[in-house]
Amino acid sequence: MDQGQQISYGKNVTTGLHVVIEPDVTIGDDVTIGNHVVIKSGTQIGNGVQIGDLSVLGKGPASNKKMALKPAADLPPLRIGDDVKIGCGVVIYAGVALENDVLVGDMASIRERVTVGESSIIGRNVIVEPKTTIGKRVTVQTSSYITSDMIIEDDVFIGPCCSTANDKYMGRGNYHHQGPIIKQRARIGNNATLLPGITIGEEAIVGAGAVITKDVPSGQTYVGNPGRPIK
Amino acid sequence: MDQGQQISYGKNVTTGLHVVIEPDVTIGDDVTIGNHVVIKSGTQIGNGVQIGDLSVLGKGPASNKKMALKPAADLPPLRIGDDVKIGCGVVIYAGVALENDVLVGDMASIRERVTVGESSIIGRNVIVEPKTTIGKRVTVQTSSYITSDMIIEDDVFIGPCCSTANDKYMGRGNYHHQGPIIKQRARIGNNATLLPGITIGEEAIVGAGAVITKDVPSGQTYVGNPGRPIK
Amino acid sequence: MDQGQQISYGKNVTTGLHVVIEPDVTIGDDVTIGNHVVIKSGTQIGNGVQIGDLSVLGKGPASNKKMALKPAADLPPLRIGDDVKIGCGVVIYAGVALENDVLVGDMASIRERVTVGESSIIGRNVIVEPKTTIGKRVTVQTSSYITSDMIIEDDVFIGPCCSTANDKYMGRGNYHHQGPIIKQRARIGNNATLLPGITIGEEAIVGAGAVITKDVPSGQTYVGNPGRPIK
Incomplete structure (x- = not known):
């Protein structure tokens, strides 16, 4: 393994048990990572970030034959700003940027090419689709569904x-x-x-x-x- | 570690693999705990309880700058009555009481200061917010959303x-x-x-x-x- | 352990960390299994299948005293066809059949006695109840709820x-x-x-x-x- 593929840990990082961190992940200072968390290659985590148990960070998209719009390849890494809090059972894709002080509730999921602005709240069980932009101090409450190509x-x-x-x-064309x-x-x-x-x-x-x-x-x-x- | 911080196991407790049980947890007789379950400090589990894989029990709340109502600190422990069944991928907070024979479906989540009465069903993917009281023999079916400060x-x-x-x-004040x-x-x-x-x-x-x-x-x-x- | 209780692995199977595979599971060629996945006894997995992190495959149902319709016992195994893709945090029960090229999104869940036809998509956070039949090339988008005894x-x-x-x-009888x-x-x-x-x-x-x-x-x-x- 060369230097570039190693994991970079800041000061005072706490990790739970059974955590899987892939190569080339960067972790800031004062970060807490829960149990059974999976962090995919390339993910960049700021200072003071808290990550709950059983969450997956930096996942790539999948597709099948039926799917009209194939997901993007070659995504940039997931980037998580300072003081972001992420709940338990969360799934966030590569190509997402969470600005400072964002809160992502338990069981929420955010697809690729989404930006969430400073101090916004993505509630529990909220699902955000690709290529949507969410501003600052936005609240998206529990179980809401944010489709792709939205501007908030x-x-x-x-x-x-x-x-x-x-x-x-409703699924009848590729427009x-x-x-x-x-x-x-x-x-x-x-x-x-x-x-x-x-x-x-x-x-x-x-x-x-x-x-x-x-x-x-x-x-x-x-x-x-x-x-x-x-x- | 002193006596009070140890885990108390009843008779005939079965635990899966990669389970994380924190100090000061009490577990009754005939309890089954699935794989990759996380049980936070102080949680009290009755007799005959079944817990599915990948669930988190006794979690504390989080907040960010935007959040008007800060979550309570110093919560009492999560208390789980006898014969309660909990599915897979469930997240239940500290300060919840589940009475006997409650069933909590897969991927459901219950926030702090909630009581669920005897033999009630919290369906799969149901989300319950803080400070709500749910009576006996209540059915909350799949994917319903129960806000905070409700009485059922x-x-x-x-x-x-x-x-x-x-x-x-809608988020405009602290009333x-x-x-x-x-x-x-x-x-x-x-x-x-x-x-x-x-x-x-x-x-x-x-x-x-x-x-x-x-x-x-x-x-x-x-x-x-x-x-x-x-x- | 006798011959019939062993796990059957095809060629070129990749498994993540902290995976739990019970006895009597059959896995085809070119299968990828994520981290912290749980595969229950008897599950049959075809060739080219991809399974995301933290998913549970082949689970049995639970019930409590309040539940009018008790779930079936003695279910056939979960059967997963070739080239099926399964996301992260998914829960699929025993007695389900997923035909070839089905895609199941993150955090989706499918109960027992459900069939999903070739190349269909079960979106993220979709919940499917028991005894429902879903045809070929069907799309069920994110967070939809498919009740039991449906025909699609x-x-x-x-x-x-x-x-x-x-x-x-609404829960008033056993008809x-x-x-x-x-x-x-x-x-x-x-x-x-x-x-x-x-x-x-x-x-x-x-x-x-x-x-x-x-x-x-x-x-x-x-x-x-x-x-x-x-x-």
Whole structure:
């Protein structure tokens, strides 16, 4: 094994039992790694990071014959900023960047080519698909689903169990996919449904259980199925 | 290590491979512990308990700068009653009490300060937030989301994929949070949405996919978005 | 240990660290098994299969006093076809058959007596209940819930976060359960809700967030709550 393939440990790193760390991983100072954690080759971990038990960091994507969009190869490494906290049973792919002070809850998963901005919260059991950008101080609450090719700006609040889509034709072709765009400080109620390509304006509110089929203007509140401005 | 920090094993305890049991854990008679299980310090496990592979028991909470409500410190230990069955890939926090004969499905997770009454079922992939009380013989089906500060009385049935909320202002302040209150024997259909602070009366029924924005009286059936009494 | 209880390894099998493989497991050629994987007794794995870290294969079901329908005992083994890819943190039960080229995403779970046809995709965090049949080239997207006793025909597309039910009386009796029947090439939008026993016809479309309370004829599109034909 040459020098470049070794693991680089900072000061005061604590690791649990049965941990698997592959070559070429970089670990900062004051990092805590739980039991049964798997860290794949190339992953870069900042200072003060906490990683819960049974999590997988830096995984590569898979595909089968049916899959229209093949996942990217040659991903950059997973990069984890300072003071990030990662729960138990989390799966994060290569090609993800988590900025400083991000919190990722238990059983959450984040696919490749996603960026999560400083101090944002990815709740427990949240699943984030590839190529989505999440701003700073965003909250994505428990069990919400963030599709691919979404843009979530700073200070957005997404309640629990929200659902988003990016594919108007539901698997019938290999055209452009576009997830929703959620502008600054917008708030989405629990179990809301957002259709592909819509924009939720700044400071807009989507009510709990609403089904949003077209753009919501800035500052307005939409509720119902289909979603309409509140009376 | 002093006497108090040792692990107390009952008779006929079976443990899988690569198990991590921290000091000061108490394990009853006839307990089966799967492979790669992690049991945190202080956890108390009754007689006849079965624990699936890759589960974490007695975890403490985490937080970041963005989080308005900091999680409690100094939690009591996780207490697991007799004959409880816990699936694979489960994460249960310190400060939880599971009464006798509770079943927790695979990949479910229960946060701190939650009580689950005798013979209740927490389905697979169900997530329960802090400070919620769940009665006896309750069924919470697969992938439902139980928010914090909820009260679920005895014999309630919650279908799969239900969503609940506790925060009217969606992350805009540090005021009182209140989840829904579900009274005895009420039944909630799959993928229903319950707003913060509402009460579902005794023997009431919420239809599948309904969005419940105000109280449902005892014995009545509400459907639709927004939920209204059935015609 | 007699001959029949040994593990049968094909050529070119790669296993990660801390793997637990029980007796009587059969593994084909060119199989890759991740770290901390648990493979239960009797499981049959074809050629070219890839298994991610921290997954459990071939688990048996559990029950408690409250559960009306007790799970089957004496299940056949889990059978995994050639070139199947299984993600990280997956739990698959005994009595499941995955045909060739199936892809099972991270954190998905499949209960006993389920068949998944060739080249189908079971997305991340999807939960499939017992006794359901899934055809060929089916896509079930992330976080959808597939209830028991469902029939999903070939080339069906189910978007993310869809919910299905099989129990009209919500836990009040031990009568016949029937999940939805989804005919060939039908497409279901994200976060749709399907009630027990309904049929979605061939090439039919269910809109995102729709609540489908009765049959949808072939080729028609239903939207809204309750679901109605599109104007």
